[in-house]
Amino acid sequence: MTERKRPHKEANRLSRILDTLPPEERYPVDIQRVALELTPSFNDDPITDVQGHALKNFEGALAKDPAAPRWAIFYNTNIEHPGRVRFTLAHELGHYMLHRQDAGPNGFECGTSDMLRYDTGYAVREEEANAFAACLLMPxxxxxxxxxxxxxxxxxxxxxxxxxxxxxxxxxxxxxxxxxxxxxxxxxxxxxxxxxxxxxxxxxxxxxxxxxxxxxxxxxxxxxxxxxxxxxxxxxxxxxxxxxxxxxxxxxxxxxxxxxxxxxxxxxxxxxxxxxxxxxxxxxxxxxxxxxxxxx
Structure with a gap:
């Protein structure tokens, strides 16, 4: 049985690499760069694309290419606040790092509530993606x-x-x-x-x-x-x-x-x-x- 990956450990693994960057490049974290440049070094099914679209029903998504071992992150360009965009990207990267083996045919599609629910009993995967994003963006x-x-x-x-x-x-x-x-x-x-x-x-x-x-x-x-x-x-x-x-x-x-x-x-x-x-x-x-x- 594969050991469940823990959000803070996966985020810290990336943070240790980012800590080697020059101070002027360290913060804020460039999630697109992390996804495109670092995931190929960890896995044989990397993230190869990050795209923005005017999405209607969700803020971010992690999708798998059905024809090849690769993934893409999509985010809603209707989001006006750059902080929300960055957290959305980090949240979807969290799904990739933690949950991609459990993804259904549509991958993960996440709305505003998925990234804003901190109350009791919310879905574990969404909680974990939030925790990963917070740890990566704010070590x-x-x-x-x-x-x-x-x-x-x-x-x-x-x-x-x-x-x-x-x-x-x-x-x-x-x-x-x-x-x-x-x-x-x-x-x-x-x-x-x-x-x-x-x-x-x-x-x-x-x-x-x-x-x-x-x-x-x-x-x-x-x-x-x-x-x-x-x-x-x-x-x-x-x-x-x-x-x-x-x-x-x-x-x-x-x-x-x-x-x-x-x-x-x-x-x-x-x-x-x-x-x-x-x-x-x-x-x-x-x-x-x-x-x-x-x-x-």
């Missing part, structure tokens, strides 16, 4: 250097988004994986949560939103519900117990232009700063999936 060792010792600020994560050429949302989600703070990110629209993701410490303390069970309304007295996108909301407002959780929480809320939804980060009181994970010990996406399954 743990470099992310650590950018954020270690710094308090949460959207400006800090915006700096990371610029450095890695990703969306602010992707940068925030990567930060959640590393921080030892109790923090929860919520993506919402029209008063309901699309998904929510908790940091490990927040999850262990029981602070999470199980959006898998169905739509969860955003608290009516929160900044997110009021759609208050002011400098005050961006810099954080402390709420009394009973607004978000049964304890005080500092809410940071902005409007995500790249996804046209509300992005909220909640910080709960706790001691300690960053406890960033080593690249070889990041929680695997399927492990997190099983952890969520145990409580749903």
């Amino acid at each position: 743990a060792h470099d992310f650590r250097h950018q954020v270690e010792g710094e308090p949460f600020r959207f400006d800090l994560l915006g700096h990371c988004a610029d450095r890695y050429g990703v969306s602010l949302t992707s940068s925030v989600l990567r930060w959640l994986e590393f921080t030892s703070k109790r923090a929860v990110a919520v993506f919402s629209e029209d008063g309901y949560m699309h998904w929510a993701k908790s940091s490990p410490k927040a999850f262990k303390s029981g602070k999470y939103f199980a959006t898998r069970s169905g739509p969860i309304p955003v608290p009516s007295t929160s900044l997110a519900a009021e759609q208050t996108f002011s400098f005050t909301a961006r810099d954080g407002v402390r709420h009394a117990p009973g607004v978000w959780f049964d304890e005080e929480a500092v809410e940071y809320t902005i409007y995500s232009e790249e996804y046209e939804k509300t992005l909220t980060v909640l910080l709960l009181d706790n001691t300690g700063g960053y406890d960033l994970l080593d690249e070889e010990h990041e929680m695997d996406a399927s492990d997190m999936f099983r952890r969520w399954e145990n409580i749903s």
